[in-house]
Amino acid sequence: MRYIKTIDDITKDGNVEFGEGYEFVERTEDADAILMRSTDLHGYELPDGIRAIARCGAGVNNIPVEEYAKRGVVVFNSPGANANAVKEIVIAMMILSSRGIVQSMEWVRNNAGDPDILVNAEKAKKAFVGHELKGKRIGVIGLGNVGSKVANAAVSLGMNVYGYDPFISVEHAWALSQDVQRVGTLEDLCRGCDYLTLHVPSKADTVGMISTEQLDLLAPGAVLVNFARETIVDEDAVDTALHRGQLSWFATDFATPKTVLMPNTFITTHSGAGTGEAEANCADMAISELKDYLENGNIAHSVNYPACSMGKARAASRIACLHANVPNMIGQITRILADDNANVQRMVNESAGENAYTMFDTDEHLDSSTIEALKRIPAVYRVRVIK
Ligand SMILES: NC(=O)C1=CN([C@@H]2O[C@H](COP(=O)(O)OP(=O)(O)OC[C@H]3O[C@@H](n4cnc5c(N)ncnc54)[C@H](O)[C@@H]3O)[C@@H](O)[C@H]2O)C=CC1
Numbered sequence: 001m002r003y004i005k006t007i008d009d010i011t012k013d014g015n016v017e018f019g020e021g022y023e024f025v026e027r028t029e030d031a032d033a034i035l036m037r038s039t040d041l042h043g044y045e046l047p048d049g050i051r052a053i054a055r056c057g058a059g060v061n062n063i064p065v066e067e068y069a070k071r072g073v074v075v076f077n078s079p080g081a082n083a084n085a086v087k088e089i090v091i092a093m094m095i096l097s098s099r100g101i102v103q104s105m106e107w108v109r110n111n112a113g114d115p116d117i118l119v120n121a122e123k124a125k126k127a128f129v130g131h132e133l134k135g136k137r138i139g140v141i142g143l144g145n146v147g148s149k150v151a152n153a154a155v156s157l158g159m160n161v162y163g164y165d166p167f168i169s170v171e172h173a174w175a176l177s178q179d180v181q182r183v184g185t186l187e188d189l190c191r192g193c194d195y196l197t198l199h200v201p202s203k204a205d206t207v208g209m210i211s212t213e214q215l216d217l218l219a220p221g222a223v224l225v226n227f228a229r230e231t232i233v234d235e236d237a238v239d240t241a242l243h244r245g246q247l248s249w250f251a252t253d254f255a256t257p258k259t260v261l262m263p264n265t266f267i268t269t270h271s272g273a274g275t276g277e278a279e280a281n282c283a284d285m286a287i288s289e290l291k292d293y294l295e296n297g298n299i300a301h302s303v304n305y306p307a308c309s310m311g312k313a314r315a316a317s318r319i320a321c322l323h324a325n326v327p328n329m330i331g332q333i334t335r336i337l338a339d340d341n342a343n344v345q346r347m348v349n350e351s352a353g354e355n356a357y358t359m360f361d362t363d364e365h366l367d368s369s370t371i372e373a374l375k376r377i378p379a380v381y382r383v384r385v386i387k
């Protein structure tokens with residue numbers, strides 16, 4: 001039996017299924033792995049028994065991924081699984097910011113008792129005249145799973161679409177409409193934009209990336225949409241830009257104490273991924289990642305360890321070593337296996353940044369003294385006997 005602790009409501013109806021061989025537990029101390037969403041794990045006391053964490057979603061700024069890597073904990077996310085949901089709400093926010101829809105509906109509600117409301121609505125409507133998205137210039141920052149979809153949707157709405165992403169993946173470059181014009185600098189992207197939408201992770205080079213300098217380059221009365229993370233915008237700069245009309249609207253998914261006091265905002269409850277489809281997609285992806293890791297040691301979509309797969313564990317034994325990406329690790333591991341006279345059927349070593357992963361199948365089970373010797377190798381973070 002394997003034990004799973006869920007943190008957060010993974011889906012609205014609470015349904016998550018791991019299937020046979022798995023049980024949910026209340027206490028993290030009793031779990032092998034964690035399935036979670038947005039809870040901040042910085043400062044969380046993670047028990048040593050936890051081998052893996054799967055984040056149902058894209059952003060992992062709520063998880064100390066490098067600290068966990070050094071403890072031999074593999075962190076997964078679910079890339080792309082909620083991207084369509086975010087794309088749709090971002091387009092909705094752009095339309096809401098352009099057409100006086102919310103204000104017009106408020107007017108109707110406030111005048112519900114007026115017997116002449118139908119006639120008076122005709123008079124009131126001029127206050128809610130907006131403009132169309134077609135023909136407007138939009139800048140998309142980050143052309144990954146969400147940004148590439150937003151950019152393509154904006155193209156199909158007839159917008160002039162500009163994108164900025166110095167690290168764009170080949171996959172997303174292929175997915176991008178040829179009508180999206182790529183721009184080399186953030187400043188060139190912002191210049192003259194009527195709409196600016198943010199789709200980058202929160203990390204050292206994106207925190208505060210939208211500030212006065214960038215906002216001043218936008219067209220006067222531009223709309224800023226932030227469904228990425230609250231940290232990416234300088235909130236004081238956004239507040240000032242809203243007060244002096246440089247921004248006409250700010251649509252954000254993050255109800256921070258500062259944004260809730262700003263004028264001309266549409267603020268949601270971190271609901272960008274709030275669809276049943278997105279929740280199910282994220283949960284399915286995260287669960288299959290955890291199961292493949294716990295049962296076979298395979299890693300897919302990890303944010304702190306390399307991808308690595310040897311298929312189903314079919315040999316007598318499978319061992320996985322999580323370790324630092326430093327010289328002579330394979331030499332040290334194979335020397336210990338040779339001392340045990342172990343016959344290795346297959347071995348894979350992969351690395352990503354500071355961390356590396358070595359997995360091997362052997363004909364027979366290894367002695368416990370051999371496992372202990374592997375654990376004693378300096379810079380080995382964890383040794384797992386998968387089978
Ligand atoms: N509001 C919500 O519910 C949701 C929010 N998000 C947020 O949106 C972010 C993006 O999501 P995805 O598109 O799924 O992630 P992704 O990883 O597919 O795409 C992120 C893109 O940002 C680019 N990027 C990284 N640093 C950059 C920089 N300095 N300048 C420009 N581009 C840069 C990357 O190259 C990548 O193409 C997530 O990290 C998360 O914080 C994602 C999903 C739901």
Ligand SMILES: O=C(O)CCC(=O)C(=O)O
Pocket residue numbers: 037038056057058059060082270273274
């Ligand atoms: O609804 C959630 O769990 C948050 C989604 C999100 O912010 C993400 O995927 O990065």
